[in-house]
Amino acid sequence: MSNYFNTLPLREQLNQLGVCDFMDSSEFLDGVNALKGKKLVIVGCGAQGLNQGLNLRDSGLNVSYALRKEAIEGKRDSWKNATENNFTVGTYEELIPTADVVINLTPDKQHTAVVNAVMPLMQQGATLSYSHGFNIVEEGTQIRKDLTVIMVAPKCPGSEVRAEYVRGFGVPTLIAVHPENDPQGKGLAQAKAYCVGTGGHKAGVLKSSFVAEVKSDLMGEQTILCGLLQTGSILSFDKMVEKGIDAGYASKLVQYGVEVITEALKHGGVTGMMDRLSNPAKIKAFEISEELKDIMRPLFQKHQDDIMSGEFSRIMMEDWANGDKNLLAWRAETGETAFEKTPAADVKINEQEYFDNYTLMVAFVRAGVELAFETMVQAGIKPESAYYESLHETPLIANTIARKKLFEMNRVISDTAEYGCYLFDQACKPLLADFMTRVDTDLVGKNFNEGKDNGVDNRKLIAVNEALRTHQVETIGATLRKAMTAMKTIKTA
Amino acid sequence: MSEPVVHITNLTLKYRHKPVLQDLNWTIKRNENWLLCGASGSGKTSLAKAIAGLTHSYGNIEICFNPNNSSPALAYYVANWFQFKDLEGQSNFYYQQRYNKQAVETTATVKAELESFGGKHALEIKELDRILAALGFSALVNSTLIQLSSGEHKKLQLVKAIWLKPQLLILDLPYNGLDVASRQNLNLLLDEISATGSQLILISNDTELPACLDHFAVIESGKLIEIEADERSSYEIDLISDRVPAFINDFAIPKTDTEIIKMVDVNISYGDKQVLKNINWEVKSGEKWVLQGHNGSGKSTLLSLICGDHPQAYANNFYLFGNKRGSGESIWEIKARIGLISPELHWYFDPSATVAQSIISGFYDSSGLFCDPGYTKKAQADELIHYFGLTAYQNTLMNELPLGKQRLALLARTIVKNPELLILDEPCQGLDQQQTRHFNQLVDELCSHGTTLIYVGHFESQLPACIENRILLENGAVKTVENIFSIT
Structure with a gap:
């Protein structure tokens, strides 16, 4: 794998660095529809994973959690967070193959390992979502061409993401679609729906790029x-x-x-x-x-x-x-x-x-x-x-x-x-x-x-x-x- | 025996730059126990805080403690509002956080909190058990602070105060949120400590009071006036008096047989602690219910399920407005049909919103206003602002108003969108009796147009007349469901 940014010609580097559009609230009128009825599987259940999941579920979306076998068997905190809030929890093998959207909310450093484990299990045409672009941009991970790759990054700690949602508001959020992975052109619609699901659309959404x-x-x-x-x-x-x-x-x-x-x-x-x-x-x-x-x-x-x-x-x-x-x-x-x-x-x-x-x-x-x-x-x-x-x-x-x-x-x-x-x-x-x-x-x-x-x-x-x-x-x-x-x-x- | 204990001369006090007390004089003699009552906003809380040294004032407050008394020489104030901190010393909690399982372990347990309090004041641990038992708190010692309901938080403050037995104990609205049994036992405990060295100043508009109270006063125009016990009710002022705003009656809700709420064997537990046990309950459109039960019986948890606030709703067999919970609806669709007020909603409400913003935010079910509401919504809110006597305060921030006024604003918020289902969880906390009566009349009027009602109130005498059904919880289970006309 080589640094994705460095593989781009200068023109494309400048082009991607310059993606920046502060979105008008009228862009979110479609609500969560682009994700309604879809199966969202979150990988990882720490502060971001749990609180985003709680919000998405409360917005009427279908959310479950895929955890590593050791985390489930060892009844680790991530397993407790998810099960005690009554989410369905399963291994990668159990949940990823049926997922329409896989949301990777593990720590940055685990991204390569997680993506390598998850990608082969994902169904054709599904979506992979990140909350930080390091893995794509700096590590240069290549994602299967049939998959859509998006990013939704709330600019606040997980507890704040929840606290603001339950009081009827949200936190500022950054979204992006990876230009190398948007085969069906659905990436932006899904990222926007995800934002509505976490309440971010009420606090300002910035369309950016991974780079x-x-x-x-x-x-x-x-x-x-x-x-x-x-x-x-x-x-x-x-x-x-x-x-x-x-x-x-x-x-x-x-x-x-x-x-x-x-x-x-x-x-x-x-x-x-x-x-x-x-x-x-x-x-x-x-x-x-x-x-x-x-x-x-x-x-x-x-x-x-x-x-x-x-x-x-x-x-x-x-x-x-x-x-x-x-x-x-x-x-x-x-x-x-x-x-x-x-x-x-x-x-x-x-x-x-x-x-x-x-x-x-x-x-x-x-x-x-x-x-x-x-x-x-x-x-x-x-x-x-x-x-x-x-x-x-x-x-x-x-x-x-x-x-x-x-x-x-x-x-x-x-x-x-x-x-x-x-x-x-x-x-x-x-x-x-x-x-x-x-x-x-x-x-x-x-x-x-x-x-x-x-x-x-x-x-x-x-x-x-x-x-x-x-x-x-x-x-x-x-x-x-x-x-x-x-x-x-x-x-x- | 009659030397002054508290001697106040020419006390003047401003609250957020507005004069509240003006050259107030008050002498409390040894062994006297006082009740301070009167209208919301008259300065009761400010005076209490001044005596306890918690707020800045001009004039002279002398307190002569008795050196021969073994009780701590303290003027100890129990606030009408409570605040607790997490283990890192912060108190940035959010609405309904206590239902999020992950957040529970961030605060101390009740036991640790009490031990630290006892240690600080060198109190005997053996005295504590009896107080805990009397207030029905024994079972909660291993709970963490964030898990407590509002009534339970209130009790914890009272447990500490009674355990401490200070020479001067000032209690601000101590009965708010307490169940019947706890109120009676609290009065007995207060009589007991007053007989053994504590003197009381009690702020309350309630009628069931400890027997030891022997002096009564109100604050009027910034001054203290001593009154006779039976004069109390004439000092209440009339705030809610106008006709109900027309828009409230504009759209009547057709009465149908549809079930607004249907719960089938609903269970909620945290680890080993089961909070709700096999709840079966149906509420049909247009029915008027009172929900009762002791503190900690599960009332708030039950209501949080109905309001879409409890994460464990998704694991239960339970229907709202005809749809099974977890079948693709969002909590905002549910909240749009409900008008809610509760101690918890008030506690976590955005303190930096103005009164008008707070009321309008009821249209959006948010705590604080995040968008421009447009003309019609503003006009509706204006009518309610006038109705609740808040015109002069409409641009005042919530945290600059006394609790009673804040509460009126939140009541207006609850009904501003004229919802199908009203959930009023101790709506009249902090109001005086006249305001309570008026509010309940308003509820009766609203409900005569087909609104469904669930009302939580610990005072039997303070319920709206329209109530026809009762559900009683005990230790998380349904004890009785009955038609209210059958109980006398």
């Missing part, structure tokens, strides 16, 4: 989503301890701060987040984030380049073949950091304090979101795709840090994201060493406004606001967020 999804998803997760949040958290914690701030307080500020700060990002974009700061703090955060962008831009570009050329997936798959040696070693290191090992103190930090005492993180988030977005767009990814893979997902990852710090974040995200996160973190820390020597507790640990009057220069403030508000991530974000009306407010800290 655009993979190249933007990898970029987002490695840089702003996981990489920079990890680097920023560790550097912030270490700085506070170095400057004599109570370690328990520092631990709590870092653990929950990023969630509180990015909650503002979720509702109002970078502008909304920056507006939570006082005027002097906002100007300061703007200035240091400009500096951070200059420092980190080459690193962001290197990540994007390695993703586009396939270099990133090549070295990561080498590590897979090597029994995850690097991944496991780096994971263990993360578990040993001082931040990870210092329990959060039992102190009350109110919501505004997370902004006022953690201006540095606001600057990190702004720099990271804008850089990731800009780098993706420069590489040929469309702004809508770039938005989802940068700004939109940041609060979701921040939520995992709030739950159990970085180790938890790395446990929850895919191995692919985790591998990229470590690569970024290792390269980013030395880049920021000099910058961090100039950071003091007014930016992290203490209230930035303390002992300052609140005055600012009018023209300077206007210029800063102008720069923030006219950035493309803000203009596209305003449009996309409109479709996600009445987003649920996470109860922070």
